[in-house]
Amino acid sequence: MSISGQVAVITGAASGIGNAIAEEFASCGAKVVIADLARDKADEAAERIRSAGGTAVGLPVDVADREAVEKLFARAEAELGPVDILVNNAGISIDRGVRRITDDEWNRTVAINQTGVFLCSQAAVTSMTKRRRGRVINVASRAWLGWFGQLAYASSKGGTVSATRSLAIEMAKYGITVNCLAPGLIDTPLLRREPPEVMERLLQAQPMGTLGDARDVAWAARFFASPEAQSITGQVLYVCGGKSLFAQPAG
Known part of the structure; x- marks a missing residue:
């Protein structure tokens, strides 16, 4: 599943899932742009990849800002070449009831x-x-199927799934594939901030x-980026430990 030599922009890539994708792509020979709102962390993540023998640059971006996004892609092309792969990973989650x-x-x-996915x-x-x-x-989320207290987050990720399907239809004639990942509970520093009792309830579900x-x-993500996935487009792949099939709230 070679992506060697290709230029990949990954948003929200300074940490967590985005960083794992960037490191995986770089290990396969891709030239990676670590795009993140946190400029210093993006630079540090890019330096780790370069220290391991990969090619990476850290660039700042607010994906909700059109001017910032346009600057990101202009700089990415100037420094590494035309972008072959885009991973729309940047996102936030605010858990609040309606x-x-x-x-x-x-x-x-x-x-x-949602708007960040559109602009990028x-x-x-x-x-x-x-x-x-x-x-x-x-990168959407299993939460697009709905979950307690996630009205805003689930709605925005549902929009990401719909955008994936619509863009896939529009881009198919150009040989461009558009697919979606829907992670569930992934072990990241952000998730580990949850109190132990919350983590226990999440795991029980x-x-x-x-x-x-x-x-x-x-x-x-590497599979979707690969030549072997050339006939796959408009699809949602769950990486969720089965939670997209069934989840029983604890208690």
Whole structure:
């Protein structure tokens, strides 16, 4: 599943799932752009890849800002070459029930999780269509199927799934595939901030009773990016330990 020599932009790649995808791609010979709001962490992540013998640059971006996104893709092409692979991974999760979530929380969630996918995809495919090839991989969440207290998050990730399907139809004639990953509970530093009692309830709701590893998602992303997936488009691949099939809230 060679992606050697290809240029990949991964948003939200300074840590967690995005970082695992960036490291996996770089280990396969891809030239990686670590795009993240946290400039210093993006630089550090890129330096780790370079220290391991890979090719990477860290670039700052707010995916909800059109000007910032356009600058990101211009710099990525200037430093590494035309973008072959886009991974829309940047996202936030604000857990609030419908009676508690504020306008600002709703708007920010949609801006990053949904508008960010639109802006980055638009910038990427504008170049890809000219070369009639490319891969767009969107990272949604199992939560798009619905979960307690995740009205904003689930809605935004549902929008990501719909965007995947629509963009796949539009880009098919150009040889560009667009697919979606839907992770469940993945062991990341962000998840580990949850109190022990919350983690226990989350694990009890998991059919497999375990957390996924960020590398599980990275391997799935590499498959979608590979030549072997050239006939796969508009699909959602769950990496969720079975939670997309069934989840029983603890207690």
